[in-house]
Amino acid sequence: MTLAHPLVTEKAMVLLENSNQLSFVVEKEAGKATIKAAMEKSFGKKIVSINTMMTSKGNKKAVITFEEKNAAEEILSQLGIV
Helix, strand or coil: CCEEEECCCHHHHHHHHHHCEEEEEECCCCCHHHHHHHHHHHHCCCEEEEEEEECCCCCEEEEEEECCCCHHHHHHHHCCCC
16 A cells, blocks of 8 residues: 555644645555555545655655635545544
């Protein structure tokens, strides 16, 4: 599976509230197109952009920006996090 789990940190919550963005830990081999397809298939929300980065711990993190307002909060609610 491309998406490992959502990243729930203080910074991730600020991005959620201010920018309608979610942070996910993803597989190292996953590309932006693969991540986008997996997110849209799993949650049915349109994605504007995806930024990926490698963390200092060696994990790959994706910051996903959604088109629809409050889409990020709805997804975390579906996952039972917020």
